[in-house]
Amino acid sequence: MPRIFDLGNIVLNDLMKDSLAAKENDHVLEIGFGTGKFISEIAKTIGTGSIEGIDLSKTMMEIAIRKNQQNIAQGRVILKHGDFDTADYDNDSFDVICSANTIYFWPNEDSSVNKIFRILKPGGKLVLAFEDIDQLRSRHLNTTIFNFFSVEKIKKLLIRNGFSNGVDIFTREVKSQKYHCAVSIKDKI
Secondary structure (H helix, E strand, O other): OHHHHHHHOHHHHHHHHHHHOOOOOOEEEEEOOOOOHHHHHHHOOOOOOEEEEEEOOHHHHHHHHHHOHHHHHOOOEEEEEOOHHHOOOOOOOEEEEEEEOOHHHOOOHHHHHHHHHHHEEEEEEEEEEEEOHHHHHOOOOOOOOOOOOOHHHHHHHHHHOOOOOOOEEEEEEEOOEEEEEEEEEOOOO
16 A cells, blocks of 8 residues: 555655755655655755654554654654644744645645744745646545645645745646646745
8 A cells, every 4th residue: 555655646756856955954844744755765865954744644654654764763754643733843943844745635724834834944945746636626536525726726825824925836747647846935034
């Protein structure tokens, strides 16, 4: 099963990694880390920095811990089991916050984005990867638990919750499928 998650997210994770441009000493947070594969890859690029992750699934937590044992032991990776919206994070504490394929499940996306904005450092970057709305609709997903987002809806969501510098959207097409990555920078004070 973990292999399915990794394969299903490979394009979005690659797009997110390209948009992230994590640097030495960055403090990164991934919301919904799944198997921890992305965290493991980013840990290699941030040198003395650190990457934290939070995920609702106990199963994914166990898999991610196994995949990141060495980095956890070195203090470079910190994994939490829980809900991002209720987790305690200090204001202005992350250089980068990222998430792939999770926004569809956020119960209150405005509250979540507002919290992301609050805990990003001034000049910090949000990287949010998601699939194209048309391909999601074609799958006939359960709309009581799955919320669809167009590129425009994502832009408006981020701007109204503090990302006034605007939102850059990067799109990658693979075998007639579209994947998007929204990137926005928190204003420096």
